[in-house]
Ligand code: AHM
């Protein structure tokens with residue numbers, strides 16, 4: 001019979017990281033180890049999300065199951081998994097998580113040179129309905145001589161060493177980029193338990209008539225924001241208006257925008273004058289991914305998102321991000 005055609009030369013995330021590290025003779029391997037810990041966290045979170053309904057993980061934390069044991073909500077489990085992965089790899093000096101009010105310092109990690117910001121489960125309002133959610137992360141390198149202080153993470157996104165996100169959807173997708181480098185997408189193969197490089201060098205289409213925004217907030221928008229989005233509903237050059245797509249999970253809306261093009265926005269408005277999404281672990285990592293993929297990302301003042309430095313770890317910003325030409329159009333409305 002015919003031999004099955006199997007690709008045996010597969011680029012796993014592990015292989016990808018090893019090959020990247022080899023390009024930098026001075027590299028110590030610490031960053032690679034940190035990435036291995038990250039991918040373990042992603043795989044674990046993906047596993048629990050897949051099984052959530054079966055093992056009674058949906059619903060509120062604090063509720064108890066039939067035997068009276070406390071049930072941990074998925075975002076609590078994911079946060080704990082993420083923290084333990086970062087602690088145990090020994091390469092992370094401090095961690096900011098959306099789920100933690102304060103910075104977590106890993107004082108046992110002697111010589112650790114990285115600071116990590118993360119949103120362990122972004123889009124958690126979608127969790128119980130089985131809609132895609134994700135983890136967003138940004139990694140900073142500590143300055144020479146620092147043992148890790150809050151200032152080491154209160155930096156503009158332009159200084160991010162690496163960032164990305166994992167989307168837990170119909171399949172688990174990991175998108176990863178490094179400062180000044182390309183964006184690469186990996187798909188988790190559940191069979192072998194590895195992330196496989198499936199989307200090398202991701203590039204955003206230059207334009208696409210899709211907008212993604214919570215239009216229910218338009219009552220609170222300023223005139224420029226309303227004018228811009230209203231303009232998309234008029235006939236464009238081809239006679240058609242834009243399509244509207246809004247999942248309500250930033251990671252899922254961002255992933256679609258990366259692949260198809262278009263624009264995603266969560267503008268600052270009268271209800272949330274500083275915006276809703278957080279700079280350190282939502283806006284900045286996404287902005288680095290979008291810029292490195294040939295798109296743009298700005299805040300509600302049309303400042304480059306990667307130049308925005310938070311004062312406090314949970315500071316927010318308005319955000320517009322997407323295809324290059326779509327972003328030029330947005331900026332035109334805010335002149
Ligand atoms: P979360 O971190 O509490 O999940 O909130 C962030 C989410 C984003 O994923 C998404 O883009 C946005 O909030 C949706 O907000 P809204 O429901 O106001 O449209």
Ligand code: MG
Pocket residue numbers: 098119121122123282
């Ligand atoms: Mg979030």
